Amino acid sequence: xxxxxxxxxxxxxxxxxxxxxxxxxxxxxxxxxxxxxxxxxxxxxxxxxxxxxxxxxxxxxxxxxxxxxxxxxxxxxxxxxxxxxxxxxxxxxxxxxxxxxxxxxxxxxxxxxxxxxxxxxxxxxxxxxxxxxxxxxxxxxxxxxxxxxxxxxxxxxxxxxxxxxxxxxxxxxxxxxxxxxxxxxxxxxxxxxxxxxxxxxxxxxxxxxxxxxxxxxxxxxxxxxxxxxxxxxxxxxxxxxxxxxxxxxxxxxxxxxxxxxxxxxx
Amino acid sequence: xxxxxxxxxxxxxxxxxxxxxxxxxxxxxxxxxxxxxxxxxxxxxxxxxxxxxxxxxxxxxxxxxxxxxxxxxxxxxxxxxxxx
Numbered sequence: 001x002x003x004x005x006x007x008x009x010x011x012x013x014x015x016x017x018x019x020x021x022x023x024x025x026x027x028x029x030x031x032x033x034x035x036x037x038x039x040x041x042x043x044x045x046x047x048x049x050x051x052x053x054x055x056x057x058x059x060x061x062x063x064x065x066x067x068x069x070x071x072x073x074x075x076x077x078x079x080x081x082x083x084x085x086x087x088x089x090x091x092x093x094x095x096x097x098x099x100x101x102x103x104x105x106x107x108x109x110x111x112x113x114x115x116x117x118x119x120x121x122x123x124x125x126x127x128x129x130x131x132x133x134x135x136x137x138x139x140x141x142x143x144x145x146x147x148x149x150x151x152x153x154x155x156x157x158x159x160x161x162x163x164x165x166x167x168x169x170x171x172x173x174x175x176x177x178x179x180x181x182x183x184x185x186x187x188x189x190x191x192x193x194x195x196x197x198x199x200x201x202x203x204x205x206x207x208x209x210x211x212x213x214x215x216x217x218x219x220x221x222x223x224x225x226x227x228x229x230x231x232x233x234x235x236x237x238x239x240x241x242x243x244x245x246x247x248x249x250x251x252x253x254x255x256x257x258x259x260x261x262x263x264x265x266x
Numbered sequence: 267x268x269x270x271x272x273x274x275x276x277x278x279x280x281x282x283x284x285x286x287x288x289x290x291x292x293x294x295x296x297x298x299x300x301x302x303x304x305x306x307x308x309x310x311x312x313x314x315x316x317x318x319x320x321x322x323x324x325x326x327x328x329x330x331x332x333x334x335x336x337x338x339x340x341x342x343x344x345x346x347x348x349x350x
Contacts, residue, residue, distance in 0.1 A: 029348075029349060029350030030348035030349060030350075031347075031348040031349045031350040032348070032350070033348060039348070052349055052350055053346050053347065053348065053349050054346070054347050054348065054349025054350075055317075055344050055345070055346060055347070055349075056344060056345065056347045057290040057291070057342065057343065057344055058290065058309055058311065058314075058316060058343045058344065058345050060289070060290060060292070060309070060310070061310070062310065065314070065345070065347050065348070066347075066348050067314075067346050067347055067348050068314050077346070079346070080349050080350070082349050082350065092322075095324055096317045096319065096324065096344050097317075099317035099318075099324050099326065099327070100315050100316070100317045100344070100345070100346060101315055102346070167350070168350075215350075216349075216350030217350065220350075
């Protein structure tokens with residue numbers, strides 16, 4: 001993790017995924033915002049460059065949606081396959097994404113069921129293999145299973161993105177043990193995706209050694225999304241620096257910070 | 267639509283034959299001679315990019331004008347929306 005010079009660097013280094021470099025390690029979703037102004041202000045406050053988007057049927061009654069007011073020149077749009085429960089549907093969405101002009105980068109999600117929204121490991125792996133063979137750059141939503149994470153890396157994923165906790169649950173980072181194993185084992189960048197409820201969750205993910213964090217509801221669902229976006233941005237920086245600083249060991253008992261010699265009265 | 271059609275009552279006049287297709291999961295009527303491009307242009311969209319599937323196969327944008335709709339076609343028109 002000695003990838004920066006603490007004497008000169010005051011912000012985290014850029015995020016490298018595949019052949020691309022992004023200025024921010026925070027990837028932010030564009031769903032669930034009440035209005036376009038809040039969405040745009042929150043995205044700006046977060047400092048993000050990569051934003052996730054979804055692909056849906058055109059609403060035949062209302063037409064344009066919030067996203068038409070996103071400044072597309074400022075952001076890298078990463079289409080997801082949210083709502084797909086098998087590999088075939090996810091691959092279909094990726095093909096439509098290409099036709100929409102969104103390029104070859106996709107956030108692959110193949111979900112197991114509607115209640116947990118946990119990934120279907122078999123369908124996810126199957127879709128990942130196929131999409132990679134078709135030239136897609138696959139950032140793949142995964143469970144926190146270290147074995148699956150390795151398999152997805154072997155399948156050619158550009159990034160493996162294990163969930164901190166279920167999508168939209170706000171439970172934060174539940175299984176730090178498994179995530180640590182994934183981070184230790186994988187060579188491709190690992191991004192913690194899903195479950196972030198508040199800023200400290202982002203810090204924990206980065207302290208574990210994640211390359212980045214992807215979140216949506218934690219910002220969009222906060223009472224003040226713009227304030228939370230600021231918080232998330234700083235939390236990410238805090239965790240990134242802490243991860244490189246080499247934290248102190250935990251001890252059972254206290255260890256005085258001030259000199260123990262020369263104390264008055266001895 | 268020609269002015270003659272409007273004069274005679276527009277939709278429902280004999281001079282404009284309609285066919286039925288499935289559009290985004292709903293029954294939709296459109297002129298017999300309509301192309302995919304005509305259909306896309308009839309959507310209430312201003313600037314959003316769309317992609318079109320006809321019977322599960324993508325119709326590339328360059329072919330929208332040349333692809334005529336057939337009765338019973340299953341058409342999906344999708345766009346980019348907010349998501350996580």
